[in-house]
Amino acid sequence: DFVYSWQRTLNPNTKSQYAYLFTGIKNADKINAGKLSPSKLGVSASDSHTFVVHLDEPIAYFKVLMTYPLFSPVSKKVIDKYGSKYATTSEYMVYTGPFKMTGWKGTNDHWSFVKNDQYWDKKKVKLSKINYSVNENPSTILSLYQSKKLDMAQLSSEQIKNFKNSPDYQTVPYSITRFLAFNFKASNSKVRKAMNNKHIRQAISLSIDRKQLINKVIGDASTTPRGFVPTDLAKDPKTGKDFADEAYLKGTVSYDSTEAKKLWKQGMKEIGEKNLSVTLMSTNDNDDKNISEYFQVQLQKELPGMKVNLVNIPDKVAYSRAAKGDFDIYVSGWGADFTDPISHLQVLQSNSGYNYGKWSNSEYDQLIKKAQNQDANNKSKRWNDMIKADQLVVKDAAIAPLYQTNYSFLINPKLKGVIHNTAGTQWNYKTAYLEK
Known part of the structure; x- marks a missing residue:
């Protein structure tokens, strides 16, 4: 098999x-x-x-x-x-895990996980059934939780402030870095020229007040980034220090209005332009819409001659367009598949299918290749290759890291034994149970 x-x-x-x-x-x-x-x-x-x-x-x-x-x-x-x-519906699949999926017809928004009686470790599985539902309306989700029809409910940014002091409130970290992807092969020649100018990219990144973005716009427990690789993902094999802290370069992912204006002026002079109009694409879910509106105001305020047009579209359409390179700037993100910095870093290689902006840097590619090949068995050399790679991303402003995600939930205090992973598969219900 x-x-x-x-x-x-x-x-x-x-x-x-x-x-x-x-x-x-x-x-x-x-x-x-x-x-x-x-x-x-x-x-x-x-x-x-x-x-x-x-x-x-x-x-x-x-x-x-x-x-x-x-x-x-x-x-x-x-x-x-x-x-x-x-795999088009739950009945056209078989299952090797602690639960089997039932009632999923391919498009419906609710289904169940039932205990798998053929699972090798079934004695450890305490729940006989988990009911799962998808709902796009935050008010409906909250109402279902409050009427005890849900045991776990994710809160929207607007709801968080009202429930921060609730005994049911919990923040759940996940190794996702949200970032702005710049399209180095944008179809518009003027935009393409601008996106390929390092000083313009740096100016855009330094125009973003990330603390204000998190506190005023997103309003959840998310944190400011240190670089591309998120904090609490991996520790230095020698010192135990966090990768993101070791890779951090002061002044690369912070807000600096004066420096942003200076770099913007320099970059615009280099491309021979006085004005720049770009389209910022994001999904149309509430958070992304709010985030993109914040960028529109902030960038137009900080960078003279900058005009930002917003395109907020359903996530499937946004991902499809991003994959085709049909954008100028895209509110993007990446979550770690496993607990190693390479999970993030390999995404920005020249040949990566997820490098939607098509940034290409031979030094970067070489560092990733070394980390995955000749230095792979030398822990400290491999670590240093990855540190240099992460620093190259922020120095070159290949992307503009925005924030690191922390989700906010209301969770039934009687629900115990749920395993949460910060990378890869987020939730594991094998040992979950409800206290009597």
Whole structure:
């Protein structure tokens, strides 16, 4: 099952967007590029309980990488049976985890997880059923929680101030950095010229008062960023110091109106322009809409001759446009898939499918390559490669880090044993139970 699953993920016909996480496993990249048959992947099953993986290069974070659901097995028998229907609804799937999904029809907004009686560790699973619902209206969500129809409910920014002192209030950190992505290949030639000017990008980044953005606009427990890689993701193997603190460069992700104006003037002179009109794209959910409106006011106030037009669209449309490079500046973000800085850093490589702005820097690519290849088995050298890479991102203003996400929830005090991860799969209900 594992051999089949990994080969299937890397087969270009599967179109797996996360296939890049297999990089370093023997022949993975060549298979995904269509240059080799999936059967040439460096994996084998020496017996029914042993899975052998061969690597092209050392992967220092291999063990934490294997916790990501992408590497879990799927059933060939079930995929062959259901064909194109596979995974389109809960009935066209099989399950290896503590719960099975029921009642999901592919588009509906509520379903259940029921205890999986074939799970290897089912004795540890206490809940027989979890009801899950999706609702876009924050008032409805709050009302359902208050009428005891929900045991966990996420709060919107507007609701947080009213519930910060509630005994049910909890903040939940997650390793997501929100940032502005600049389009280095923007279709408009004037915008493209501006986005490729380092001083203009730096000016935009320094025009943002991140503390004000968090306190006045977002209003939750989010924190200001130190760089691209979030805090509390990884610690220095030698000193135990946080990666984000070690990589931090003063004056790169802070608010500095005077310096922003100076850099803006310099950059505009370099591209031979007096005015610049850009489109800022974001999703149309409440927080992103508020954030983009804040940027519009702030950038036009701080940078003379700057005009910001807003495009707030449904998230699926925004992601699709971003992937096609159809934007000038995009309110984007990245969440860590596993607890290693490379999870963020590899996204900005020149060849990454998630590098929507198409920033390209050969020194950066080289540092990531070293961290993932020749320095992979030398902990301190690998760490330094990644520190330099993170610093290069903010020095060059490849993106403008905005804030690090902290979600706010109301959680039933009787709900115990829920495991929350700050990277990868966020919630784990295997040991969850409700106190009597």
